[in-house]
Amino acid sequence: MSAGSGNRNTEPWGSFDDNLIQGGSAVIDMENMDDTSGSSFEDMGEMHQRMKEEEEVTAEAAATEDDATDDGEFLGMKGLKGQLGRQVADEVWQAGKRQASRAFNLYANIDILRPYFDVEPVQVRSRLIESMIPVRMITFPQKIAGELYGPLMLVFTLVAILLHGMKTSGTVIREGTLMGTAIGTCFGYWLGVSSFIYFLAYLVNAQITMLQMLSLLGYGLFGHCVVLLVTYNIHFHFLFYVLWLLIGGLSTLRMVAALLSRTVGQTPRLLLCGTLSLLHMTFLLYLHFNYHKIVEGLLDSLEGPNMVPMQRVARDVPELTLNATWRNPEVLQVH
Amino acid sequence: MAAAEDSRPFAGLSDVSISEDIPVEGDISVPVGSSRRDDELSTLDEPVKETILRDLRAVGKKFVHVLYPKRSSALLRDWDLWGPLLLCVTLALLLQGGAADSDNQGGPQFAEVFVIIWFGSIIITLNSKLLGGTISFFQSLCVLGYCIMPLTVAMAVCRLVLLGVTGSVGFAVRLAVVTVSFGWSTFASTAFLTDSQPPNRKALVVYPVFLFYFVISWMVLTFSPSQ
Numbered sequence: 001m002s003a004g005s006g007n008r009n010t011e012p013w014g015s016f017d018d019n020l021i022q023g024g025s026a027v028i029d030m031e032n033m034d035d036t037s038g039s040s041f042e043d044m045g046e047m048h049q050r051m052k053e054e055e056e057v058t059a060e061a062a063a064t065e066d067d068a069t070d071d072g073e074f075l076g077m078k079g080l081k082g083q084l085g086r087q088v089a090d091e092v093w094q095a096g097k098r099q100a101s102r103a104f105n106l107y108a109n110i111d112i113l114r115p116y117f118d119v120e121p122v123q124v125r126s127r128l129i130e131s132m133i134p135v136r137m138i139t140f141p142q143k144i145a146g147e148l149y150g151p152l153m154l155v156f157t158l159v160a161i162l163l164h165g166m167k168t169s170g171t172v173i174r175e176g177t178l179m180g181t182a183i184g185t186c187f188g189y190w191l192g193v194s195s196f197i198y199f200l201a202y203l204v205n206a207q208i209t210m211l212q213m214l215s216l217l218g219y220g221l222f223g224h225c226v227v228l229l230v231t232y233n234i235h236f237h238f239l240f241y242v243l244w245l246l247i248g249g250l251s252t253l254r255m256v257a258a259l260l261s262r263t264v265g266q267t268p269r270l271l272l273c274g275t276l277s278l279l280h281m282t283f284l285l286y287l288h289f290n291y292h293k294i295v296e297g298l299l300d301s302l303e304g305p306n307m308v309p310m311q312r313v314a315r316d317v318p319e320l321t322l323n324a325t326w327r328n329p330e331v332l333q334v335h
Numbered sequence: 336m337a338a339a340e341d342s343r344p345f346a347g348l349s350d351v352s353i354s355e356d357i358p359v360e361g362d363i364s365v366p367v368g369s370s371r372r373d374d375e376l377s378t379l380d381e382p383v384k385e386t387i388l389r390d391l392r393a394v395g396k397k398f399v400h401v402l403y404p405k406r407s408s409a410l411l412r413d414w415d416l417w418g419p420l421l422l423c424v425t426l427a428l429l430l431q432g433g434a435a436d437s438d439n440q441g442g443p444q445f446a447e448v449f450v451i452i453w454f455g456s457i458i459i460t461l462n463s464k465l466l467g468g469t470i471s472f473f474q475s476l477c478v479l480g481y482c483i484m485p486l487t488v489a490m491a492v493c494r495l496v497l498l499g500v501t502g503s504v505g506f507a508v509r510l511a512v513v514t515v516s517f518g519w520s521t522f523a524s525t526a527f528l529t530d531s532q533p534p535n536r537k538a539l540v541v542y543p544v545f546l547f548y549f550v551i552s553w554m555v556l557t558f559s560p561s562q
Contacts, residue, residue, distance in 0.1 A: 110461060110465060113465055114465055117462070119539070120535060120536065121535070121538040124539070149465075149539065152462075153542060153543065153546075156546055157546065160550055167553065177444060179447050179450075180447070
């Protein structure tokens with residue numbers, strides 16, 4: 001009900017406006033995390049910013065009011081005019097500062113990301129293990145943890161493992177650097193494929209948010225890390241294929257089951273889960289074969305002369321080199 | 336303090352009333368403020384050599400703190416970024432001249448090392464702040480930068496070893512040196528960083544630091560000079 005004056009605080013029972021503007025608190029309502037509006041970052045930022053501004057404005061108004069009454073009485077007429085000029089300049093400065101800090105705080109406020117990093121080590125460990133265990137319940141939406149610490153650390157671990165693989169195989173990168181390529185590949189995959197699958201999910205009306213997709217795919221990279229760590233050091237192709245199917249397959253199944261539980265309809269399910277499985281499994285294949293060409297000279301220098309002959313499998317050598325050795329058979333004698 | 340000492344002689348006159356037509360006005364200046372202003376002016380006037388020496392001494396003191404990492408707050412209280420910059424440039428210069436064939440990229444370029452160290456430090460700092468750490472941004476950068484010192488020393492040692500001993504013995508020596516300095520760096524930085532974290536989340540902060548120094552150690556270990 002509106003009272004006579006426009007002042008918000010005159011209602012004896014506390015007006016609605018009061019609660020709306022000062023309704024935000026330091027505790028962030030996790031219920032809002034699961035909505036599919038996709039604009040939670042900006043919403044939270046705006047709310048936070050409006051709260052701060054209200055406080056600032058009331059604090060400034062109180063401060064300038066006190067100053068004005070004190071100085072005006074004391075200095076007399078001349079004091080009042082000087083006071084007015086000073087007040088105007090002050091207010092212009094404050095307004096400008098508020099504009100700049102509002103823009104800065106909205107986008108550079110790391111407090112927006114704080115709730116996504118609120119995890120315990122035990123939780124991270126259990127989520128890592130769970131990412132390899134597919135859950136068979138697909139009639140009811142499965143719970144997907146919305147955190148970013150685990151996925152981010154897994155992407156960085158993948159970068160480190162990729163670097164290790166590239167270095168030991170003497171990969172030639174023609175444009176760009178080793179580090180740049182590794183970071184670009186891993187982050188590009190995580191962010192790009194998450195966005196693409198989220199876009200497809202949006203098209204087929206699946207119940208998943210961007211944060212959950214990022215988290216799901218990030219934890220799915222745990223399988224990739226394990227497989228690559230093993231196969232960059234033990235160079236058996238057969239072992240790689242077995243691990244690719246087993247571990248890659250398990251982590252893909254986990255992601256697929258989570259998505260299936262949140263999608264309705266046969267064709268959308270097929271589209272979404274087929275795309276994800278294809279991309280995820282192909283990425284592992286790509287990482288193994290593109291960044292780990294076995295170069296004989298480098299292996300010699302790192303692992304010493306006593307190498308198992310099986311390591312130098314003829315089918316790893318590209319056809320070009322084979323032709324070269326046939327043309328110059330004396331090269332074979334040197335090795 | 337001066338006002339208190341002045342008021343004691345008048346303590347006995349506290350019951351004396353002052354007539355209303357005498358205006359009481361004036362300024363009360365706090366003497367402490369003015370002396371600080373004098374200090375700032377004096378550092379501006381001092382010779383450049385003194386300023387540089389003072390900064391160098393501060394950097395040197397922090398190096399000693401990294402060498403013997405015990406729980407002291409000296410590294411955190413007066414943070415500076417001169418030391419990290421010096422170490423970063425030294426490490427990047429030492430990593431130059433890697434095996435540079437016409438096709439192979441060879442060792443990391445100067446800019447690559449620079450970017451890895453600074454962006455890695457920034458990301459670890461952001462991560463520790465997001466996990467609820469009480470350390471400030473630049474304090475964390477300072478600690479991470481100073482703790483690269485063991486790895487820089489290891490790089491210098493590796494280059495010397497590569498000049499002399501080659502083959503698997505040389506590789507074993509380099510591996511040992513780099514592993515020890517990697518452990519030292521990680522231990523030194525966690526001694527400073529984990530104090531500011533909530534106790535049950537120390538592992539979450541240590542892991543990215545471990546990864547960061549692992550990548551740098553890997554760059555140091557796989558460095559091979561051009562023939």
